[in-house]
Amino acid sequence: MKISIKVNGVSHSHDIEPRISLAQYLREELQLTGTHIGCDTSGCGSCTILIDGDAVKSCTVLAVQADGCEVTTIEGMANGSGMHPIQEAFKEHHGLQCGFCTPGMVMTAAEIIKANPNPTEAEIRDGLKGNFCRCTGYHNIVKSIQHAAEQIQS
Amino acid sequence: MGAFVGKPIKRREDARFLKGAGKYTDDLKLHGMTQLAFVRSPFAHAKILSVDTSKALQAKGVVAVYTAADGCGEFGVPCGWQVDFKNGETMREPVHPLLAKDKIRHVGEAVAAVVAETLEEARDAAELVEVDYDPLPAVTDPEKAMSKDAPLVHDQWEDNAAFDWCIGNDRAEVEAALAGAHHVTEMEFRNQRLAPNAIEPRSYISDYDVNADKWTLYTSTQNPHLIRLLLCAFVLGIPEHKVRVVSHDVGGGFGSKIYHYTEEALVTWISREIGRPVKWTADRSEAFLTDAHGRDHMVRAKMGFDKEGKILGILSDEYCAMGAYLSTFAPAVPTYLHGTLFQGVYTTPLIHLNVTAPFTHTVPVDAYRGAGRPEATYLLERIISKGAQEMGIDAAEIRFKNFIPPFDGVNQEGYQTQVALQYDSGNYEATLKRGLEMLGYEDFRKEQEKARNNGNGKLLGVGISTYIEGCGIAPSAVVGALGARAGLYEVGQVRVQPTGKVSVYTGAHSHGQGHETVFAQFVADALGIPMDDVEIEHGDTEQVAFGMGTYGSRSLAVGGSAIIKSIEKILEKGAKIAAHKLEASEADLEYADGKWTVKGTDKSISFGDVSLTAYVPHDYPEGLEPGLDFSSFYDPTNFTYPFGTHIAVVEVDKETGKVDLKRFVACDDVGNVMNPMIVDGQIHGGIAQGVGQALLEEVIYDDQGQMISGSYMDYALPRADDLPMIETDRTVTPCPHNPLGVKGAGEAGAIGSTPAVVNAVVDALSHLGVTDIQMPLTPQRVWKAMQN
Ligand code: FES
Ligand code: FES
Numbered sequence: 021m022k023i024s025i026k027v028n029g030v031s032h033s034h035d036i037e038p039r040i041s042l043a044q045y046l047r048e049e050l051q052l053t054g055t056h057i058g059c060d061t062s063g064c065g066s067c068t069i070l071i072d073g074d075a076v077k078s079c080t081v082l083a084v085q086a087d088g089c090e091v092t093t094i095e096g097m098a099n100g101s102g103m104h105p106i107q108e109a110f111k112e113h114h115g116l117q118c119g120f121c122t123p124g125m126v127m128t129a130a131e132i133i134k135a136n137p138n139p140t141e142a143e144i145r146d147g148l149k150g151n152f153c154r155c156t157g158y159h160n161i162v163k164s165i166q167h168a169a170e171q172i173q174s
Numbered sequence: 175m176g177a178f179v180g181k182p183i184k185r186r187e188d189a190r191f192l193k194g195a196g197k198y199t200d201d202l203k204l205h206g207m208t209q210l211a212f213v214r215s216p217f218a219h220a221k222i223l224s225v226d227t228s229k230a231l232q233a234k235g236v237v238a239v240y241t242a243a244d245g246c247g248e249f250g251v252p253c254g255w256q257v258d259f260k261n262g263e264t265m266r267e268p269v270h271p272l273l274a275k276d277k278i279r280h281v282g283e284a285v286a287a288v289v290a291e292t293l294e295e296a297r298d299a300a301e302l303v304e305v306d307y308d309p310l311p312a313v314t315d316p317e318k319a320m321s322k323d324a325p326l327v328h329d330q331w332e333d334n335a336a337f338d339w340c341i342g343n344d345r346a347e348v349e350a351a352l353a354g355a356h357h358v359t360e361m362e363f364r365n366q367r368l369a370p371n372a373i374e375p376r377s378y379i380s381d382y383d384v385n386a387d388k389w390t391l392y393t394s395t396q397n398p399h400l401i402r403l404l405l406c407a408f409v410l411g412i413p414e415h416k417v418r419v420v421s422h423d424v425g426g427g428f429g430s431k432i433y434h435y436t437e438e439a440l441v442t443w444i445s446r447e448i449g450r451p452v453k454w455t456a457d458r459s460e461a462f463l464t465d466a467h468g469r470d471h472m473v474r475a476k477m478g479f480d481k482e483g484k485i486l487g488i489l490s491d492e493y494c495a496m497g498a499y500l501s502t503f504a505p506a507v508p509t510y511l512h513g514t515l516f517q518g519v520y521t522t523p524l525i526h527l528n529v530t531a532p533f534t535h536t537v538p539v540d541a542y543r544g545a546g547r548p549e550a551t552y553l554l555e556r557i558i559s560k561g562a563q564e565m566g567i568d569a570a571e572i573r574f575k576n577f578i579p580p581f582d583g584v585n586q587e588g589y590q591t592q593v594a595l596q597y598d599s600g601n602y603e604a605t606l607k608r609g610l611e612m613l614g615y616e617d618f619r620k621e622q623e624k625a626r627n628n629g630n631g632k633l634l635g636v637g638i639s640t641y642i643e644g645c646g647i648a649p650s651a652v653v654g655a656l657g658a659r660a661g662l663y664e665v666g667q668v669r670v671q672p673t674g675k676v677s678v679y680t681g682a683h684s685h686g687q688g689h690e691t692v693f694a695q696f697v698a699d700a701l702g703i704p705m706d707d708v709e710i711e712h713g714d715t716e717q718v719a720f721g722m723g724t725y726g727s728r729s730l731a732v733g734g735s736a737i738i739k740s741i742e743k744i745l746e747k748g749a750k751i752a753a754h755k756l757e758a759s760e761a762d763l764e765y766a767d768g769k770w771t772v773k774g775t776d777k778s779i780s781f782g783d784v785s786l787t788a789y790v791p792h793d794y795p796e797g798l799e800p801g802l803d804f805s806s807f808y809d810p811t812n813f814t815y816p817f818g819t820h821i822a823v824v825e826v827d828k829e830t831g832k833v834d835l836k837r838f839v840a841c842d843d844v845g846n847v848m849n850p851m852i853v854d855g856q857i858h859g860g861i862a863q864g865v866g867q868a869l870l871e872e873v874i875y876d877d878q879g880q881m882i883s884g885s886y887m888d889y890a891l892p893r894a895d896d897l898p899m900i901e902t903d904r905t906v907t908p909c910p911h912n913p914l915g916v917k918g919a920g921e922a923g924a925i926g927s928t929p930a931v932v933n934a935v936v937d938a939l940s941h942l943g944v945t946d947i948q949m950p951l952t953p954q955r956v957w958k959a960m961q962n
């Protein structure tokens with residue numbers, strides 16, 4: 021099937037098998053390997069991206085379903101060569117160790133802050149429920165997101 | 175202290191990970207690469223009657239299909255540690271085939287490998303392979319595996335034992351002490367089976383270059399050199415110098431990526447067969463079914479106390495599952511990494527541990543974060559708390575009564591345990607004092623009493639755990655005598671470039687630990703140069719001379735020490751060059767802030783100038799070789815022994831049995847700290863895993879050997895809302911026997927935390943007469959305990 025998707029501001033058109041997931045499409049066709057696959061079954065959140073601004077687990081969306089949509093992946097978070105305030109905050113607060121869950125965490129953080137610019141610790145933890153991190157114990161991820169929210173507000 | 179050591183320097187590796195530019199194995203796409211999918215057994219125990227691959231071979235995109243009947247059938251992956259039976263009989267070591275031949279021994283064992291142009295085609299074709307099985311009864315419980323009528327995992331032996339083992343004092347002596355004790359506390363429990371669950375699934379790509387007759391294996395491993403050695407010398411019989419193993423970014427390991435797996439060897443073999451690169455990446459179901467699991471000990475133990483609560487002895491009998499085959503380090507886990515920690519932090523005079531390690535129809539069990547030490551700590555810290563509860567002694571007080579007194583390993587000797595080891599240095603009571611202070615223990619007890627009486631349906635409990643662990647396993651000669659088939663030293667090369675920039679090659683491997691930052695901190699300080707002038711390289715056998723990799727919290731204690739040894743050689747040679755240039759004697763020079771100075775003068779020469787001279791040796795000491803590049807092997811003289819206190823506060827819902835972890839206080843002592851931010855991160859992550867074991871996680875096999883917890887819907891990994899913010903502090907008792915004074919921080923969190931949480935829940939319910947609950951402490955189990 022033919023699809024046209026705008027990813028990180030760039031338009032792409034491909035003829036793809038209907039069964040290909042969006043995660044697979046991003047990784048294999050577009051070589052955007054920052055979107056990770058940790059479970060392929062909506063369990064872990066490593067594959068989280070934004071579709072038309074909303075956080076979505078891309079392993080559970082078919083690429084054809086995203087036809088005509090605007091997708092943002094981790095590679096599109098920063099403007100130019102710098103880092104987005106959320107990315108900066110993760111670095112500042114050691115919100116990552118192995119880095120595998122990190123792209124999904126950053127995208128989910130974007131959603132949390134968009135929905136609630138001033139989230140409490142409990143709200144952040146609630147918003148992170150769909151994303152596993154096996155390295156950090158979440159402590160520093162929560163701190164990173166609190167800090168990012170403050171930065172974005174000011 | 176230098177400019178960088180001890181400071182929370184932000185990580186260099188973060189930018190690439192945060193921008194999605196990490197290079198994990200599955201991210202690589204090689205020219206002409208094929209994809210592999212496995213046909214795996216749905217049965218735990220079965221005879222393979224036939225395998226028909228003809229339809230699969232016809233399928234679209236298929237390049238090849240392999241079964242054990244093809245050449246790879248003769249190969250098996252080895253075990254790296256030998257523990258013989260108590261009676262001297264050699265450990266039973268079955269062949270662990272790359273593909274199952276006549277018999278299946280666990281669910282998920284691979285029967286055929288399908289290689290195709292795309293992953294979808296490989297998976298489609300794998301469905302077309304027809305395997306005819308004759309299912310047989312299975313046994314998955316380690317104790318049942320030793321019963322007379324248990325189905326045999328390997329028919330060539332009369333029972334399922336892989337080996338048995340004991341350690342400590344004479345059993346009769348310990349039994350006599352228990353018989354004469356004022357009070358004996360007994361426990362019987364299962365230290366349940368866990369799945370490590372690194373979020374990056376295992377991934378391997380082998381690329382065979384026909385013209386050079388060389389392989390490159392890209393693999394998500396914690397120890398590339400060890401994989402190369404095992405793969406070449408013990409599996410495929412290919413020359414080691416023809417294989418390059420690359421392990422770029424790895425998405426967490428926790429032990430599960432130490433081992434040499436069948437899939438790793440198979441892709442290597444297939445890439446030569448077909449002359450094209452082959453990739454295999456596990457999906458999450460395969461990870462649950464085939465990554466080595468952790469724990470799974472059935473424990474029966476007794477601890478004896480005198481009137482005052484002093485421990486008189488401990489005796490434990492355990493059945494520890496090995497799984498269907500012996501994984502790389504499996505035999506070491508319930509033995510040398512477990513029994514040797516039975517002293518804990520207490521002066522217990524008599525100790526005996528007896529272990530039976532059976533094969534079971536499950537995936538192999540091996541080291542998982544802590545490996546044997548969490549199991550030892552869980553038993554000790556639960557049984558001492560249970561003893562205190564039964565005797566009406568406060569949980570903190572009973573620990574203070576039994577602690578080994580402080581010793582620094584320099585002015586006071588190391589502490590000789592009853593179980594082979596000599597502790598390096600420790601001040602156990604200091605961490606407990608600090609932990610209690612952080613918590614506000616006295617006030618907490620009052621609050622608890624109030625909560626019990628106020629009837630809001632919530633019960634408060636506090637649990638203490640004062641743990642010790644052994645890291646940086648060594649020396650090689652000792653571990654060799656104990657059955658290790660590898661040395662456990664580390665290699666560190668320091669190459670000073672002509673411009674004075676420094677490349678460091680370490681055999682340690684980072685899969686989240688931040689070596690690129692931490693190692694650069696102490697190297698820059700030791701040389702008195704900017705951190706930006708230091709680059710840390712790891713994870714490529716063609717760059718790094720040799721190495722043993724990262725596990726057992728060994729990177730800094732062993733790997734860091736090897737680098738320090740090389741730096742010492744650099745400075746020694748550099749001083750010769752400096753003395754020549756400054757026309758002074760070496761004895762008159764001192765090195766600081768990146769330059770050699772003639773003592774008491776302002777005559778000096780910088781590190782950069784000496785480096786350049788070493789590579790442009792025109793005006794140069796006679797007889798001295800050019801260049802400034804040294805490699806060192808460091809084999810430690812002892813383990814290191816981090817310790818600490820973990821305290822959990824829980825609230826239990828009386829109606830539902832749900833446990834809410836309210837606070838977690840940790841005061842750890844990991845020796846000297848290079849980067850406190852990273853140490854705290856390691857502690858946080860370890861605690862989350864330990865809490866996971868206490869409250870949430872369990873691999874469950876049914877009585878047919880089917881795994882019924884093989885997905886994220888069924889296996890409860892801790893989520894962000896299962897955990898509180900973690901309150902950390904530390905004491906510092908340097909390790910006396912390594913140059914950095916470090917002990918290791920990777921596993922401490924996972925070792926100390928589990929019993930703290932369980933102790934807290936039992937404490938919350940103690941007024942109801944509850945003295946134990948089986949892990950994980952699900953609401954159902956807690957609720958049931960309250961009803962009885
Ligand atoms: S890969 Fe999509 S949720 Fe795990
Ligand atoms: S940083 Fe490793 S899984 Fe989150």
